[in-house]
Amino acid sequence: MKPKIPLYAIGGYCTLQSLIILFAIESIVPQVFNTTPEGMEIAILMHYGMAPAFLMMGLIGLFATKFDIESQRKVLLAFIIGYLPLFGTFYYFSGLEVMNAGIETFVPDFICFALALFAYLKPKE
Numbered sequence: 411m412k413p414k415i416p417l418y419a420i421g422g423y424c425t426l427q428s429l430i431i432l433f434a435i436e437s438i439v440p441q442v443f444n445t446t447p448e449g450m451e452i453a454i455l456m457h458y459g460m461a462p463a464f465l466m467m468g469l470i471g472l473f474a475t476k477f478d479i480e481s482q483r484k485v486l487l488a489f490i491i492g493y494l495p496l497f498g499t500f501y502y503f504s505g506l507e508v509m510n511a512g513i514e515t516f517v518p519d520f521i522c523f524a525l526a527l528f529a530y531l532k533p534k535e
Contacts, residue, residue: 413482416525421471428464486530493523
């Protein structure tokens with residue numbers, strides 16, 4: 411698989427996620443978290459803090475589509491390495507009573523990880 415495909419997927423997904431956080435997180439948090447009003451406010455503030463990181467990740471993925479193939483593979487490797495602890499966090503979150511999110515919430519991340527892993531292991535020009 412061409413490394414550009416998962417770079418576009420991850421870049422687009424992270425960029426879109428940052429925009430959703432900036433414009434809609436106040437309506438999403440009550441659906442995902444089962445906590446007190448103070449806990450909701452903390453979750454909203456933490457997501458606002460994460461939005462720039464998602465934007466940076468997304469833009470790196472999108473800009474990397476113009477890199478040479480070896481550099482694209484390095485960016486994919488960085489995403490793969492970053493996804494591993496994220497999956498551990500997802501597993502931990504899934505067991506908390508404060509979370510209303512199930513495994514289906516994280517399906518886009520699993521798809522992006524699988525695309526990145528496949529393109530990293532079997533790159534095509």
